[in-house]
Each structure stands twice: as C-alpha cells, then as structure tokens.
Amino acid sequence: MKREKTLEEFFLAIKPTFDDQDKFMHELEFRLDLVEQFKAREQATLRQYRYAMVAVLLLGTLIGGIVSYLQFPMSLTFSLFRMHTISELLPVLVSHTGPILESIMLMMFVCLGMIGFVFNILEIKDIRAK
C-alpha cells in the first residue's frame, strides 16, 4: 500500500514535541519505585506465610503427637509389647491410627488459626501505623 504524500506531510507537520520529558520521567520513576515497594512487600508477606505454614506443620505434629501419646491407653501399650507378629500388631495399630491422625490434623488447624489470627492483627496494626 502506497503512502499518500499529502497525508504523510500533514502528519509529520503536526508531529508533537514535548518540553516536559524530565517531568514525565520523574513521575514514571516515582511510580516504578512504588511498584518496587509493593513487590517487595508482597514477597515479604509471602515469605512470612511460608514460614508460618512450616511452623504450623511442625507445631501441629508435635502437639498432636503429644496429645495422642497422652490419650494412648497404658494397657494397650503393654499389650503391644506382648505381641510378637505383624499380623497381631497391625489390626491394633490401624484401629488406633485414626484418632492419632485426627488429633494431629486438629492441632494443625488450631495452630493455623492462631497464627493466621496473629498475622492479621499484625497486618492491621501495620496498616494503621501507615
């Protein structure tokens, strides 16, 4: 497609120039700084949540394990020691694994809730401070 000479000249004649280039770049740099700050803040929050999830996992397992151990009837512990074959041991263990896992999961959720609550309070304080 050929370029229409008249139109081309018309367009070139009105091609705008800008005497506020520094101002434009200054505003852009300011906005980019804000973007960088936002990205850094987002990454920090993400990192905090990852640490929190690891803490929840460890804490939940630990507390859940302790709770299960305390709930484990002593008579069963003794009876487990008296069992010598896997076929004797497995049904007893399987029947008791459910409650143990349940306690661990429950504790994980409790810890997650607590940590989530603390994080939200901290974030609200942070927002108010700003």
Added chain:
Amino acid sequence: MTKEEFINRVKEEQEELRAFLLTLCCGNREDAWDIAQDSLIKAYLSSSEYKENGRFRAWLFKIAYNTFLNHRRGNRYRVIGIGQIGALESQDTADACFAYQPLYLALRTLSPKERSAVTLFYLMGYSIREISRITEDTEDAIRKQLSRGREKLKERLER
C-alpha cells in the same frame, strides 16, 4: 531487565510513544500522559517477557495500543460523526496547541483501530506487517482500516 535499564530505554523512546498516544487521543495531553504512564508501568511489570530482538519500541507500542483500547472501553473516548465535529472545537480537554488542528479533529471521526493504523502508518512510519504485529490484526484487516481511515481523513481535510 533492571529498573535502571528499563528507565534508560524508556528515555530514548518516550517522545515517540507519547506522540503516538497523543495522536490517538486526538490532542488530549492529559489522557495521553496517563495512558503513557500506565503503559510503561505495565511494560515494566511484564519486562521479563520481553525478548531482546531490537523491537523494544514496537513492544512498547503494542502495550500502549492495548492500554489505549482498555481506557477507551471505559468510555473515555468516543467516535463521532463528521457532522458533530463543530461542537468539539470548544472542548476544554483538547490540548491548547492542537485543539484546532484540522487533523486532530478529523482523527476523531475514525474508529480507534482505524486511528491506530493510520497513526502508525503515517506518523510513525511503520509498515503494514509491523502494524499487524503491534495491533494483532491481520494484514488484510490493517489494509482495510488504512483505506477506510484515509478516505475519512481526506473527506474531512479536503473541506
């Protein structure tokens, strides 16, 4: 691309980018400024997707073009009939230096796609293939937009 690298490259291209947007906005400097800023922020956020192939300007134009269309969808610009042009000459929003330029007024009668095609072709000197890459329309569609745009402009400018 680091922030400093991005800024340095934008410094070289900003005048062309702003001229392109100012023409698309028919001389409205305020809107052109805002769209240029938004486009550059978007470009910075997606700068990891930019592959170094010497087409930085075209890449920026593509983002600016899409940002312009998005802004327009927010009802900020409208295409008008030729008969309504007279009323525009009193608008406060148009840039003082260019408000009465016949070309800007004539450009207002074009659809955004026709306006973009005509601006990229005549003001920026891009080929049809390059315009097709920027606007993601087919080359045939660009030819039609150019042809229609040119006819409308000629009709208006020859008055």
